[in-house]
Amino acid sequence: MNINATLIGQAIWFALFVFFCMKFVWPPISRALEERKQKIAEGLSAADRAERDLELAQEKATANLKEAKEKAAEIIDQANRRANQIVEEAKDAARTEGERLVAKAHSEIDQEVNQAREQLRKEVAALALSGAEKVLAGEVNQDAHKQMLEQLAAEL
């Protein structure tokens, strides 16, 4: 157990190994570990982001679906309203047409009645005249009494 130059030899070994590890061992390994750490951190944050994205997409999908439903309901509502309106309009049109037809029929009837009455009146006048002619047989001047007879016919 003598203390001797082994001290120096061992110190040289020590310095050599420390230098070697400092240059060629520690930096690449610790760099690789650091890189991996970063990679894992990035992966985790990406997963977080994806999860958030998914959540957002789901929310958006739900909102879209809701909007679509509302729109569909609105459209159906509108269609119903329009259908009712059309039916109402058709009813109105039919009623008006009917009334118009009835009115027209009435007016035609009135016209015909009037015509018939006119004709009847003329026929009655002619009949009365011929009757009177036959009764009076010539004593009555047709021209002298014509005015009176016409007046009579108008009063009928």
Place this chain on the structure above:
Amino acid sequence: MAANSAGEYIKHHLGNLTYGKLPEGYVRECHGHAETLTESTWTFACNGNEAKDMGFAAFHVDSLAWSGGLGIIMCLVFWLAARKATAGVPTGFMNFIETIIEFIDTQVRDSFHGKSKLIAPLSLVIFCWVFLMNLMDLIPVDFIPKTFELIMVNFFGWSAHEAYFKIVPSTDPNITLSMSFCVMLLVIFFTIKTKGVGGFIGTLALHPFEASNPVIKVLLIPVNLLLETIGLLAKPVSLGLRLFGNMYAGEFVFILVAAMMGTWQFIGAWPWAVFHILVITLQAFIFMVLTIVYLSMAVEDH
């Protein structure tokens, strides 16, 4: 067996294979014959006395070879992992390496609040390297030394008792103290880097006793210098000796068990090895954590 008694056996196992310089005129008896060196010679020590007589000009070849070899293996494994490192899904081997890296990184981030490119790889090397060196303790004590002894005796003509071989580098105080004093140099470097030379001297001279009166301040400087210098040196000494002491004690138990039970040593050594797994990991961890703590103290302002 190389040694005749348990005492010699143990002594043999605690000796390092030492290569060093013997002075001129040194009388030695080696490889079975006596000789007087005509000039100062670099050679392997044949026994403990020679190793001692070599003084500072000697290397523990076994400690340096095992620590260096283990360190190279460690660097290669990590280098292979570093080449394959990607941000993708890791496979089995990469998982293992990344677990270690993350573990070290957590320790460094928890204790060290400054910014440094050095501290994390330094901690990695300390933890893994010290762990591997400690791990050699779990190899049965005679396997590799005995193999070495057979090779040296049969091919190089050494005597069996001359073939010292210790395979656990961290049971060599040179190894542990060398690392801990490197840590101390780093502590001084980081202190100067963050506080400047003046700041570094200030931390030594102006604490722990402080005074607002300039005269008392100057008077307190020697006391502070003494205390803080002891404190500064105590850190690496305790750091290195803690690791050495624990591993040496563990190794000693293995050697004692082997000396006592011989071939049946595994009966005694196995339970101790299981327990020792905890010790070797813990000591590597403590060495690393204390290094980080000392360095973070250096860069933090009081």
